[in-house]
Structures are given as structure tokens and as C-alpha cells.
Amino acid sequence: MALDTAKKQEIIQKFARGEKDTGSSEVQIALLTQRISYLTDHLKSNKKDHSSRLGLLKLVGQRKHLLKYLKRTQYERYVKLITELGIKDR
Secondary structure, eight states, X not given: OOOOHHHHHHHHHHHOSSTTOOSSHHXXXXXXXXXXXXXXXXXXXXXXXXHHHHHHHHHHHHHHHHHHHHHHHOHHHHHHHHHHHTOOOO
């Protein structure tokens, strides 16, 4: 299930850098994190849903690459983002 529009807009407003910012790394990571947490809860109750598990692994990989990019280019924003989202830093 995809995010509903109201929740998505709330996340975009919270993590956007500017007024019309919808595609920055922070926004993309926040949206991916929300979808990852939904799929994680879904897989706890549906253990044999292998297609959703594959989708979850793809989302985690995509988020990992975006976090790596943000860490390399703008470290201060990276630190702020992972503390706000509660993502573990390796």
C-alpha cells in the first residue's frame, strides 16, 4: 500500500529545504523510510510474502545509496536527517 497523500505532503513539508522542494535527498530518504517501516510491519504479520520482502530490500538499498551520497556531499545535513528519522549510523 502506498502512502496516502496527506501523510506524504506532511513528510515533504517537514523535510523540504525550500517551498517547492519535493525531490531533495532529505525528502526522498524520509519517504523511503516511511515506506520501509510500513513494509517491515507488514512482513511481521505476513512472513511468507516474498515479493514484498524483495521490494523492501530494494527500498533499503535505494535509501542506503542516498544516505551515502548525502554523507559524502553535505555531512551536517546527513547528521541532522539521521537523528530526526532515528536511523542507525554504521
